[in-house]
Amino acid sequence: MAEQLRLYSYWRSSAAYRVRIGLNLKGLAYETVPVHLVRDGGQQHAPDYVARNPQHMVPTLQHGVRVIRQSLAILEYLDEAWPSPRLLPMTARDRARVRALALMVACDIHPLNNLRVLQYFEGTWNVPQPERDDWIKHWVIEGFTAMETLLAEDAATGAFCHGATPGLADCCLVPQVFNARRFGVDMSGFPTIVRIEQACLALPAFDQARPDNQPDANA
Known part of the structure; x- marks a missing residue:
């Protein structure tokens, strides 16, 4: 899976914070794309971002052409795509x-x-x-x-x-x-x-x- 990982994130979003931790635990390189949740009425409401995430929320993870939303779904995707080290136990x-x-x-x-x-x-x-x-x-x-x-x-x-x-x-x-x-x-x-x-x-x-x-x- 050589495609670039791109994380649409806001520095103070706890949901985005979860995903940053997971990416770091996996040792995965990724690009951060800031989405300011307050500036300009909230950049998460901008049409180009809503096209990626109709919920108007962060985080959004883009992996090549794949777009994954919801922080726990993203973390489980990372665990399945890169199984080691594990975020979920064996049993x-x-x-x-x-x-x-x-x-x-x-x-x-x-x-x-x-x-x-x-x-x-x-x-x-x-x-x-x-x-x-x-x-x-x-x-x-x-x-x-x-x-x-x-x-x-x-x-x-x-x-x-x-x-x-x-x-x-x-x-x-x-x-x-x-x-x-x-x-x-x-x-x-x-x-x-x-x-x-x-x-x-x-x-x-x-x-x-x-x-x-x-x-x-x-x-």
């Missing part, structure tokens, strides 16, 4: 556990705090900033409370969400912790999550994927 039982942890973030926590939700609160319902911040914190804390229990009480948890190597769940968890810190969530009640986050960020693949390390971070 069905372990894969189910890792997918469940990843989906807790990607389906239950993140969508409630997405930029388009917050913009709707502000632009349509005129929800003041303090109430929007409370909304974010509530759903992050509720999700992390369950996730902390599942991680802390399962022997399958190791240095990372599952065992001794980072995978799909870690790709999702670290960006969500970034969001939590950004919005002032007190992380002291989630020691296992914080421990895993710190283990991940000590690795170059995670460090290089940090929002502040992206080419469009200061745009």
